[in-house]
Amino acid sequence: MLEGMTAKDSRAGALARLAALAADETRAACLLALLDGRAWTAGELARHCGVAASTLSEHLGKLVGGGLLTEERQGRHRYVRLADARVAQLVEDLTAHIAPDAAEPPRGLRQSGTDSAMARGRTCYDHLAGRLGTAVTDALTTRGLLRQDTGFALTNAGLDWFGALGLELDRRSRRPLARACLDWTERRPHLAGAAGAALCRHVLDQGWCVRIGSGRAVKVTEDGVHALTGLLGIDAAALH
The missing domain is CATH 1.10.10.10 (Winged helix-like DNA-binding domain superfamily/Winged helix DNA-binding domain)
Structure with missing residues (x-):
């Protein structure tokens, strides 16, 4: 005892x-x-x-x-x-549990603009978050590439989809291929894990998204709108 x-x-x-x-x-x-x-x-x-x-x-x-x-x-x-990614997950999970009305209100137009940009799209360590991240996650799920009913998991079609983009995922890695990360602005999960990281790198490398300033906020470029609507059928309005 x-x-x-x-x-x-x-x-x-x-x-x-x-x-x-x-x-x-x-x-x-x-x-x-x-x-x-x-x-x-x-x-x-x-x-x-x-x-x-x-x-x-x-x-x-x-x-x-x-x-x-x-x-x-x-x-x-x-x-x-x-x-490592586990520390990022811990910080993001703790942030997601802050009640919206408990957060400090933005100070001035500049801060308000920064907060709005972060809510539209941002990186969460090494994957996409905000409305952009959840829109991508929802589209992957709707198209049968990602399952959320029994925890986050890529389907065989999802693995093929990533492979078609040239994103070979290491299935032997200790890091999960897909993991749910609770989005602190959307209050819904977005895709994390090795697949989320690979997709985030890809959209940045391809110029489909660009960083805004020196922070975490990102915005979708016109090339990105065409690519993401074509690949995932995301409504273009959800990408702005």
């Missing part, structure tokens, strides 16, 4: 330490910014969070030490990124 209690206490302590890492607004802002899947310099994150470089460095040390971030140095620059 004592041994079981010790194991339980150990997990509780680990959970408490993990929660404490995200319980600071500056560290939370870093985690949200890094959901774009790219590496940021410490200076970029400091400016994004509105804190001094020395303050940000202390927070980054805690996030790296807690296993949520990885870092590398190139010359005098320190780059950090989310440790």
